[in-house]
Amino acid sequence: MNTEPITVIKVRDVLLVTMPADPDDATVSALQDKTLEAMNQNTVRGLVLDLSKVEILDSYFARTVAETAQMVGLMGGETIIAGMRPSVAITATELGVTLGKTRTALSVDRALDMAGRPRSNRKRYPQ
Amino acid sequence: MRERDQGEIEIKTEPDIAVARRSVRDVAIQLGFGITETARIVTAASELGRNVHKYAGSGVMRWRTLSNGDLNGLELKFEDHGPGIPDVNEALREGHSTGGGLGMGLPGAKRLMDEMEIHTAVGEGTTITVRKWRR
Numbered sequence: 001m002n003t004e005p006i007t008v009i010k011v012r013d014v015l016l017v018t019m020p021a022d023p024d025d026a027t028v029s030a031l032q033d034k035t036l037e038a039m040n041q042n043t044v045r046g047l048v049l050d051l052s053k054v055e056i057l058d059s060y061f062a063r064t065v066a067e068t069a070q071m072v073g074l075m076g077g078e079t080i081i082a083g084m085r086p087s088v089a090i091t092a093t094e095l096g097v098t099l100g101k102t103r104t105a106l107s108v109d110r111a112l113d114m115a116g117r118p119r120s121n122r123k124r125y126p127q
Numbered sequence: 128m129r130e131r132d133q134g135e136i137e138i139k140t141e142p143d144i145a146v147a148r149r150s151v152r153d154v155a156i157q158l159g160f161g162i163t164e165t166a167r168i169v170t171a172a173s174e175l176g177r178n179v180h181k182y183a184g185s186g187v188m189r190w191r192t193l194s195n196g197d198l199n200g201l202e203l204k205f206e207d208h209g210p211g212i213p214d215v216n217e218a219l220r221e222g223h224s225t226g227g228g229l230g231m232g233l234p235g236a237k238r239l240m241d242e243m244e245i246h247t248a249v250g251e252g253t254t255i256t257v258r259k260w261r262r
Contacts, residue, residue, distance in 0.1 A: 003145065022152075024145035056148065056166060058173040059231050087163040091170050095235035096221065 003027045008038045014115045015039065015047040016108065021055050028061050032068050039075050047072060048111040052083030062097040069102045080104065082111035133191035138205075139184075144176040147188045151203065154190060158199055160261055168201060168259050171236040175205045175255055178232050183209020183252065193258065200241075200260040208252040215245050 004020030006027060015038050020027065035047060049065065051057070057065075069079035082105045084092075105111035132154070136147045151172040155165040172188070179186035186207030193200035212218045218233050233255075237243045240257040247253040 022145065022148060025141045055152075056169050056173060058170050058177070059235065060173075060177060087166040090163050091166040091239065094167065094238050095170055095174070096231040096238075 006031055006034055008034055010042050011112060013045050014112065015042060015044050016050060017047055018050040019054050021053045025060065028064050031064055035068055036071055039072060039077055044077065045115060046078035048108060048115060049079055049081050050083055050108050051081060054088055057088050057092040057097060059095060059097060062092060066100050080111040080114055082108045135187050135189040138176050138179045138186050138188060141180060144173060144180060147176045148173050151190060155201055158192060158201055158261060167239040171239040171257055172203055174232040174236045179205050179207045183207030198260050200258055202256060202258045204254060204256045206254045211249040211251055211253055212247040213249055215247060
């Protein structure tokens, strides 16, 4: 069974991790290893997790995302979840999924903009 | 009279859960379910398929299209010969898990679908049927 792989690239001082549309369990569990390994090898502030291609966020996937964010936090980085589709947000909420205190952004673009800024002292977007 | 479509996917390994998910997605889209309704059905299938794999080791997902007058729908039936569920009410309670999960699989799947029926006997197995009607 072929699933598209996860891609990890460094953009300025954050890691951009992009999940494929419908990852199988092995791909989901690779998220943790790939992300933490890349965090370890690069000098970055944190990571932006791009979920814009993702069509389904079931409880296993959601738990892995939340745990990964927690581990990245322990390593001193911050995770911003970006680009969740409306259908995924609705379904995940009805299922009962929560992602803890992880910051979120409408798009990767906005997430990259947020990435350098502390949570408590967020600047407003220029209008 | 429209011919009824049906099929089955064996769930033996973890990747089979993704195979089942993709089949359900394709059928739901063909039936005309919208993006969010399809996401609900596929997510429920993922939770129930994972339960089969996690608790029983293996089982089967049977799907069939439904037609009731003007209403069309999709039925998914997950059958296994695993340990069964000793207390169904407890298993449907939020946050209850015996498999190391978050305990949202069964109650979550029930919320995402229109109908759910559970037949289970300890030591014999479990059959969970869910249905979604197209509005």
